[in-house]
Amino acid sequence: MKFDPGFKITPTSAPLGFQYGQRVFGPQVENRTLDSIRKNLRDPNCTGPDIVYSIAMDVGCEEDREEIVKRNLLYGAVTYAKGNLGEEPVRSQGHVHAVSPSCGMSTCEVYEIWSGAAYIYMQETTRDFPGRCYAVLAYPGEVVVVPPNWAHCTIVADITKNMSFGAWCVRDFGFDYSGVRSHGGVAWFPIVKDNNIIFQKNDSYQTEECVVKRPRRYSDLGIEAGKPIYTQFQENPDRFLFVSNPKLADWEHFVP
Numbered sequence: 001m002k003f004d005p006g007f008k009i010t011p012t013s014a015p016l017g018f019q020y021g022q023r024v025f026g027p028q029v030e031n032r033t034l035d036s037i038r039k040n041l042r043d044p045n046c047t048g049p050d051i052v053y054s055i056a057m058d059v060g061c062e063e064d065r066e067e068i069v070k071r072n073l074l075y076g077a078v079t080y081a082k083g084n085l086g087e088e089p090v091r092s093q094g095h096v097h098a099v100s101p102s103c104g105m106s107t108c109e110v111y112e113i114w115s116g117a118a119y120i121y122m123q124e125t126t127r128d129f130p131g132r133c134y135a136v137l138a139y140p141g142e143v144v145v146v147p148p149n150w151a152h153c154t155i156v157a158d159i160t161k162n163m164s165f166g167a168w169c170v171r172d173f174g175f176d177y178s179g180v181r182s183h184g185g186v187a188w189f190p191i192v193k194d195n196n197i198i199f200q201k202n203d204s205y206q207t208e209e210c211v212v213k214r215p216r217r218y219s220d221l222g223i224e225a226g227k228p229i230y231t232q233f234q235e236n237p238d239r240f241l242f243v244s245n246p247k248l249a250d251w252e253h254f255v256p
């Protein structure tokens, strides 16, 4: 199953990346190699695809660029290899969004899955007691929000397929890898078992539970279900202001 993200961008698998249509802007992809993410994997010596995922930060339609920049927003897209990294499915290394100078806070991220299937894994902190941990299973067209300050990574949930997604982020984003790296990864490792994915505790944290769930609806954040988040921006460019200014939303009891 595939989803139309609302503008002319097509994920490619060989090589991993994106094709941009007419009047669509986007950078050359930045590749995350297996060697560059080993420290955050359950088995740092595992084998897997050389290029694990390809990132294009700042994509969109030429005609929207000014409105996107004016709101300090950025739309990013990432496409993942299929397969596994040892016992784990292909996944990102995990990070926390650093404090953005523009708003003085860590910021949230609004994901939309385009193809394949994904678990968006997130935990409240990178301390030894990581707080609440969730793995949210999402399919093409579904949206998942990661709150400010939460550590998160993106996991290929169906290893027979490439996975790609788009996401609204703040423009002056920064990634903090320190807490995740000092624990040798996030608090729960995804493991491929009998064509399924289970979550296994990382012993360097003290945690009892990883809640596996499907995404909820985010009407409280003004997001409509079933319509591309890019189109939702075009219809109302102020809709995602809570991404570049997280003080506009209530994150205290947030459930993804």
Ligand SMILES: O=P(O)(O)OC[C@H]1O[C@](O)(CO)[C@@H](O)[C@@H]1O
Pocket: 032, 055, 056, 057, 076, 078, 092, 093, 094, 095, 109, 152, 153, 154, 167, 169, 175
């Ligand atoms: O730096 P990492 O953890 O390899 O992942 C980078 C990617 O993660 C995301 O923030 C999604 O979590 C993308 O927007 C970004 O390009």
